[in-house]
Amino acid sequence: MRSSLRLLAAPVTQPFRPGQRAPTLALLPPIPLYRRLLRIHRKKLGAEERIFGDTYLKAEFRRHRDIENPLHIVGFLTEWQQYAQQLEGDDWKDRKIEKDLLDKMSDQQVGQLYELMQAIQKRGRDSVDEEEEGTISQAIDDATAGIKHS
Missing domain, CATH: 1.20.5 (Single alpha-helices involved in coiled-coils or other helix-helix interfaces)
Known part of the structure; x- marks a missing residue:
């Protein structure tokens, strides 16, 4: 019985490898995604890049705050989540x-x-x-x- 619980607790997604597109994960809600992006910017970007990236990120999330079309919301969140995965993978610099x-x-x-x-x-x-x-x-x-x- 315990071994089956351990199998249930194992991650179902494969680990991300640089150079390959990460498998699509469940979409994060807007606020956690926004926080994750700011955290990634803090870790991965230089000072000048970070200022630009944070400013752009904040403006885009504010601009899309009142969107009600579900397709636009899903598309917006999907693209930002893919952006986060790219930044975490380090292969984005020369793309x-x-x-x-x-x-x-x-x-x-x-x-x-x-x-x-x-x-x-x-x-x-x-x-x-x-x-x-x-x-x-x-x-x-x-x-x-x-x-x-x-």
Whole structure:
């Protein structure tokens, strides 16, 4: 009798392996999913990525708070849960958007994605400029300090 209880207590899903899509699990309710996502962001993302991710996450959950269509709710929760599973798997860093998904997006969504890409590229250029500026100003400071000491 005890062995049968132990079998009932064993997990029914296979463990997640990086590189494979995790099996679909029962959908988490919105609040636990939201908390899980914030926790994952805290563990897996850098400071700048985390600020952006948390802000976007909060805005999306607020924007969808009053949705009543069950299909929209299930789709919303499913996508966010898959996002959480991807972040936990660590194979998301070099992934690209699948063409099928891009084809399903509306013109507005593609436009938003393009704006996001431009903002990320601009931020990358700005940080490189700041880094170069810091290096140049440091070299100038070093050179002027050498002149003063001579």
